[in-house]
Amino acid sequence: MRDVIIIGIGQTPVGEHWEKSLRHLAHDAIMAAMADARIEHADALYVGNMLSGELTGQEHLGALIADFVGLRGIEALKVEAACGSGAAAVRVGVMAVASGLHDVVIACGVEKMTDTSAAVTTSGLATAADQEYEVSQGISFVGLNALLMRRYMYEYGVRKEEFAGFTVNAHRNAAHNPYAMFQSPITAETYVKAGMIADPINLMDSSPVCDGAACVVLAPAELLGGRAKARVLASAVAIDCLAVHDRRDPLVLDAAVASTQKAYAQARVTPADISVFELHDAFSIMSALSLEAAGFAPRGQGARMATDGEIGIRGRVPISTMGGLKARGHPVGATGVYQIVEVVQQLMGQAGQNQVPGANIGMAQNIGGSGATVITHILAGV
Amino acid sequence: MRDVIIIGIGQTPVGEHWEKSLRHLAHDAIMAAMADARIEHADALYVGNMLSGELTGQEHLGALIADFVGLRGIEALKVEAACGSGAAAVRVGVMAVASGLHDVVIACGVEKMTDTSAAVTTSGLATAADQEYEVSQGISFVGLNALLMRRYMYEYGVRKEEFAGFTVNAHRNAAHNPYAMFQSPITAETYVKAGMIADPINLMDSSPVCDGAACVVLAPAELLGGRAKARVLASAVAIDCLAVHDRRDPLVLDAAVASTQKAYAQARVTPADISVFELHDAFSIMSALSLEAAGFAPRGQGARMATDGEIGIRGRVPISTMGGLKARGHPVGATGVYQIVEVVQQLMGQAGQNQVPGANIGMAQNIGGSGATVITHILAGV
Numbered sequence: 001m002r003d004v005i006i007i008g009i010g011q012t013p014v015g016e017h018w019e020k021s022l023r024h025l026a027h028d029a030i031m032a033a034m035a036d037a038r039i040e041h042a043d044a045l046y047v048g049n050m051l052s053g054e055l056t057g058q059e060h061l062g063a064l065i066a067d068f069v070g071l072r073g074i075e076a077l078k079v080e081a082a083c084g085s086g087a088a089a090v091r092v093g094v095m096a097v098a099s100g101l102h103d104v105v106i107a108c109g110v111e112k113m114t115d116t117s118a119a120v121t122t123s124g125l126a127t128a129a130d131q132e133y134e135v136s137q138g139i140s141f142v143g144l145n146a147l148l149m150r151r152y153m154y155e156y157g158v159r160k161e162e163f164a165g166f167t168v169n170a171h172r173n174a175a176h177n178p179y180a181m182f183q184s185p186i187t188a189e190t191y192v193k194a195g196m197i198a199d200p201i202n203l204m205d206s207s208p209v210c211d212g213a214a215c216v217v218l219a220p221a222e223l224l225g226g227r228a229k230a231r232v233l234a235s236a237v238a239i240d241c242l243a244v245h246d247r248r249d250p251l252v253l254d255a256a257v258a259s260t261q262k263a264y265a266q267a268r269v270t271p272a273d274i275s276v277f278e279l280h281d282a283f284s285i286m287s288a289l290s291l292e293a294a295g296f297a298p299r300g301q302g303a304r305m306a307t308d309g310e311i312g313i314r315g316r317v318p319i320s321t322m323g324g325l326k327a328r329g330h331p332v333g334a335t336g337v338y339q340i341v342e343v344v345q346q347l348m349g350q351a352g353q354n355q356v357p358g359a360n361i362g363m364a365q366n367i368g369g370s371g372a373t374v375i376t377h378i379l380a381g382v
Numbered sequence: 383m384r385d386v387i388i389i390g391i392g393q394t395p396v397g398e399h400w401e402k403s404l405r406h407l408a409h410d411a412i413m414a415a416m417a418d419a420r421i422e423h424a425d426a427l428y429v430g431n432m433l434s435g436e437l438t439g440q441e442h443l444g445a446l447i448a449d450f451v452g453l454r455g456i457e458a459l460k461v462e463a464a465c466g467s468g469a470a471a472v473r474v475g476v477m478a479v480a481s482g483l484h485d486v487v488i489a490c491g492v493e494k495m496t497d498t499s500a501a502v503t504t505s506g507l508a509t510a511a512d513q514e515y516e517v518s519q520g521i522s523f524v525g526l527n528a529l530l531m532r533r534y535m536y537e538y539g540v541r542k543e544e545f546a547g548f549t550v551n552a553h554r555n556a557a558h559n560p561y562a563m564f565q566s567p568i569t570a571e572t573y574v575k576a577g578m579i580a581d582p583i584n585l586m587d588s589s590p591v592c593d594g595a596a597c598v599v600l601a602p603a604e605l606l607g608g609r610a611k612a613r614v615l616a617s618a619v620a621i622d623c624l625a626v627h628d629r630r631d632p633l634v635l636d637a638a639v640a641s642t643q644k645a646y647a648q649a650r651v652t653p654a655d656i657s658v659f660e661l662h663d664a665f666s667i668m669s670a671l672s673l674e675a676a677g678f679a680p681r682g683q684g685a686r687m688a689t690d691g692e693i694g695i696r697g698r699v700p701i702s703t704m705g706g707l708k709a710r711g712h713p714v715g716a717t718g719v720y721q722i723v724e725v726v727q728q729l730m731g732q733a734g735q736n737q738v739p740g741a742n743i744g745m746a747q748n749i750g751g752s753g754a755t756v757i758t759h760i761l762a763g764v
Contacts, residue, residue, distance in 0.1 A: 001482040021514065044619075053435045057517065059509035060464040063621040063637075063754040067628070073640050075619035076755070077470045080460040082442040088459045092474055099481030100383040127441035132403065135439065237426075237457035239445040246449070255445075258455050372445040373458070 004097045004235075005228035006379070007104075008037025008217035009341045014181040014329030017211040022052055022112040026065045029213035030108050034069075037217040037227065043102035044075040048089030048109035049333035050082055054124040055116045065108065075102070081237075082128035083282060084368030085109065086214070086336025087375035093218045094235040103223055109337035110213035121209055125332070128369040130243035142206065142283075144244055144370050146198035149285035152251055153200065156300035160200050163284040164188040165306025166319075167204045167326055170281060173313065174323025176353040179338075181210050181329035205284040207330035214337035216344070230344045233267035233361070234378035236260075242372045251300075256293035256365065259374040263363070267378040271295040274378075275359040276346045277317055278339040280367035281324045290365060291317070293374075318356045321346060336366030340377055347381035386479045386617075387610040388761070389486075390419025390599035391723045396563040396711030399593040404434055404494040408447045411595035412490050416451075419599040419609065425484035426457040430471030430491035431715035432464055436506040437498045447490065457484070463619075464510035465664060466750030467491060468596070468718025469757035475600045476617040485605055491719035492595035503591055507714070510751040512625040524588065524665075526626055526752050528580035531667035534633055535582065538682035542582050545666040546573040547688025548701075549586045549708055552663060555695065556705025558735040561720075563592050563711035587666040589712035596719035598726070612726045615649035615743070616760035618642075624754045633682075638675035638747065641756040645745070649760040653677040656760075657741040658728045659699055660721040662749035663706045672747060673699070675756075700738045703728060718748030722759055729763035 010032025012025050020028075026047070034040070047061045058064065062076035075096075081088040086109030093107035113121055125141040134144065152158060168188055174180035186204065194204035221228065238258035244250055264270060271294060279290040288302030296317050297305050305311055311319045322328050322342040325335055343362035345351045351359075359381070366375045392414025394407050402410075408429070416422070429443045440446065444458035457478075463470040468491030475489035495503055507523040516526065534540060550570055556562035568586065576586035603610065620640035626632055646652060653676060661672040670684030678699045679687050687693055693701045704710050704724040707717055725744035727733045733741075741763070748757045 023514075050441060051435075053433075053506075053509050054441075056513060057505065057509050058513040059432060059436075059462060060511075060624060060751055060754060062463055063750065064512065064624045066621050067623040067754075072622060073620055073637070076463075076621045077473070077619065078462040079474075080441060080462055081444055081458075091459070092461075092477070095474070095477040095481050095483055098483060099477050101477055101480060123439065127435050127439050129442075130446065131438060131440040132405075237459065238455055239448050239458045240454060241449040242442060242446045255455070368445065369442055372442060372449075 001098045002100060003221035004094050004218055004232040005221045006216050006230045006344055007219045007224055007227040008033040009344050010036055011179050011214040011338060011341050012212050013179045014210050014212035014331060016114045022056060022110055023065060023068045025112060025211060025213040026108050026110040027069050029215040030069045030106060033215035033217050039104055039217060042071060042074060042104045042106045044096055045071060045106045046089040046092045047078045048085035048336060049078055049111060050080060050085045051111060051113060051124045051332060054127060055120060056112060081373040082368035083332045084336060084366045084373045084375050085333035087366035087377060090216060090337060090340055091235050091237055091375055094232055097218045097220050103220060105218045106215060107218060107337060108213060108215040109334035111331035111333040112211045113209045113331060114211050133243045142198045142201055145283040145285055146201045148250060149200050152285055155251060158303045161192050162303050163306055164191040166281060166284045166287045167191050169311050170320040170324040170326040173321055173354050174327030177322040177328060180323040180327055181208060182327045201283055207282045207325035210329040210331050212329060212331035212334045214334050214341050216337060216340055228382045230347045230379040230381060233380050234263035236262035236266060237375045239373050240371055242369060244370050253289050253293040253371040255371055255374040256290055259376045260294045263376040263378050269361060273361050274363045276321055276343055276356050276362040277319050278343055278364040279319050280365055281320055281326050282330055313354055313356055321351060321354050321356060336375060339364035339366060343379050347379060383480050384482055385603040386476050386600055386614040387603045388598050388612045388726055389601045389606055389609040390415040391726050392418055393561050393596040393720060393723050394594050395561045396592050396594035396713055398496045404438060404492055405447060405450045407494060407593060407595040408490050408492040409451050411597040412451045412488060415597035415599050421486055424453060424456060424486045424488045426478055427453060427488045428471040428474045429460045430467035430718060431460055431493060432462060432467045433493060433495060433506045433714060436509060437502060438494060463755040464750035465714040466718060466748045466755045466757050467715035469748035469759060472598060472719060472722055473617050473619055473757055476614055479600045479602050485602060487600045488597060489600060489719060490595060490597040491716035493713035493715040494593045495591045495713060496593050515625045524580045524583055527665040527667055528583045530632060531582050534667055537633060540685045543574050544685050545688060546570040548663060548666045548669045549573050551693050552702040552706040552708040555703055555736050556709030559704040559710060562705040562709055563590060564709045583665055589664045589707035592711040592713050594711060594713035594716045596716050596723050598719060598722055610764045612729045612761040612763060615762050616645035618644035618648060619757045620644060621755050622753055624751060626752050635671050635675040635753040637753055637756040638672055641758045642676045645758040645760050651743060655743050656745045658703055658725055658738050658744040659701050660725055660746040661701050662747055663702055663708050664712055695736055695738055703733060703736050703738060718757060721746035721748060725761050729761060
């Protein structure tokens with residue numbers, strides 16, 4: 001099994017790209033990553049995407065995008081794991097390189113969510129949940145997360161305003177990320193006063209509907225070690241049941257525990273070694289549950305970490321360092337690749353005003369559904 | 383890189399499964415394959431599926447199905463390449479085992495197409511084509527194939543009735559396959575008189591809308607060689623442009639040429655070594671084009687092979703030996719796995735009345751779209 005490195009990264013700004021279709025967004029991210037990697041060809045392309053079938057009537061993105069970027073003839077496939085699709089594409093890319101079957105592999109996450117009606121987007125996002133046992137009862141994806149947040153507040157005696165720090169941190173960091181959707185800081189007061197979406201989740205607990213694409217180029221260390229921007233120490237996937245009511249305990253992300261433990265073992269690190277943790281803050285409650293599952297907080301204490309000293313750039317466990325899903329934006333099938341791109345920026349010391357001092361090991365964790373699929377990558381600087 | 387073997391196969395009958403949902407179909411095929419492989423656990427599951435998002439509002443099949451078959455905690459992802467999704471899942475499984483990242487891997491293709499309206503199914507299938515440059519002009523997926531067939535007939539002076547042999551062969555073989563949808567032979571007269579769908583494609587040129595699931599269990603030869611039912615000699619993917627009008631030549635499947643050549647090179651075989659060729663006969667025209675692309679017929683001569691002496695069980699190049707897409711059925715995302723299961727049956731000498739004498743090397747080729755993604759596997763008996 002070969003060691004895998006990242007030799008190039010690329011991303012488009014996240015936002016409402018009315019003037020660009022899905023294939024153009026993917027094109028822009030891939031061209032940027034290929035230029036960054038100084039390559040003009042690749043052996044394979046794996047595309048992470050969740051919603052293009054539902055929202056734009058387009059499946060078959062592997063061939064579509066590979067051809068559009070001028071790579072006719074190569075291997076190209078789409079990989080899907082709901083909102084975890086981006087990291088899933090990277091995961092398959094890592095296998096392709098580690099196996100020796102391919103040398104230079106592109107993994108691209110792309111999503112185009114805005115060019116449709118809100119009703120279609122809402123039902124599209126609900127395809128991440130269990131259609132027959134959850135969605136058919138009328139619940140939306142936000143609704144499922146609202147149930148989790150309400151239960152968390154009840155079970156552990158946490159007040160709504162205690163979650164504010166997650167959003168304040170994300171927006172503050174996004175202000176210095178030119179690729180972020182919301183480059184404006186907010187206050188805790190703004191958080192508390194935001195309009196309600198699905199009680200207790202308000203607008204400031206929720207990541208936005210948006211468009212974007214991000215890309216990494218993977219290669220074997222033995223061939224292209226000199227171009228390494230980061231080393232892939234771990235790549236791990238674990239699943240739980242899809243329906244939240246089937247979980248052993250709704251407030252414990254068993255798949256995140258399993259995925260993180262596998263990743264720590266592969267990388268031979270402990271939580272204390274992680275300099276940067278790009279977690280899946282699709283909703284504030286997911287930040288709290290993710291911090292607990294990854295071993296940074298005891299059960300019920302994740303929300304208490306929403307302070308600068310804990311999660312800020314100079315905190316104990318910096319999270320959402322480039323804005324996270326909340327403020328950089330959450331183009332669902334692209335998010336997992338954005339997270340990895342941002343970890344590489346941190347490890348290379350290229351995170352600008354958001355640079356975590358001395359960052360040398362970073363973890364990116366992408367979640368599909370309300371915790372059913374969890375994909376964890378641990379990267380090291382070179 | 384480790385050698386990969388198949389240690390178990392499973393399939394459901396193909397048909398209209400009104401009483402079973404998608405997860406139940408996948409469950410049945412996976413349970414059968416796990417029993418066949420004599421395993422009670424697996425490290426990973428890759429699901430091939432094209433349409434569940436569009437037709438049943440359900441994405442995220444990796445976690446859904448892994449949990450439903452009792453494999454909570456493992457790695458599970460969905461892989462999509464339109465009608466090539468089944469073989470795409472096997473392809474990712476091969477990488478997972480070859481790399482050493484996983485030992486026992488399940489690849490399952492599943493599709494549930496019947497429980498919706500014909501209009502929804504038609505627009506779902508069109509997601510395999512280019513939405514912005516083909517489908518938006520009003521063409522359906524059958525329509526695209528009709529254009530190819532018409533052009534083929536014009537260009538090479540082939541008469542419609544000359545294609546009859548492909549369908550007659552498929553139905554005759556399906557009659558002896560208990561998993562096939564249409565277990566009844568037809569005559570050339572039935573073919574010619576069948577109702578027109580999209581001129582010149584009639585009902586007997588077209589594979590049916592149906593439900594089904596098929597599954598293989600993959601493992602490394604070095605660990606479980608004693609349980610091998612077949613060896614994977616080659617696994618290759620190549621893409622062409624999605625839109626047919628962008629092709630170098632609409633009547634040459636460049637991706638099939640590239641995919642087959644890669645596979646022949648990996649397996650170190652030539653077309654003459656192939657005992658069985660399970661090709662992608664979604665429409666009769668695709669049989670002709672596939673035979674040409676794989677090197678069994680010169681350009682324009684593929685349709686002339688539609689005779690018993692060429693493609694029959696005892697012919698020079700036996701195809702659709704268990705009924706093919708036309709008569710076994712074409713549950714799109716499952717088809718690629720059915721093809722591989724059937725090749726394994728042939729290599730094990732377990733194809734019953736359809737047994738190809740002395741079959742020792744078999745090729746399965748699964749196509750996404752009208753030739754945009756082509757995935758080829760070559761297997762050898764043990």
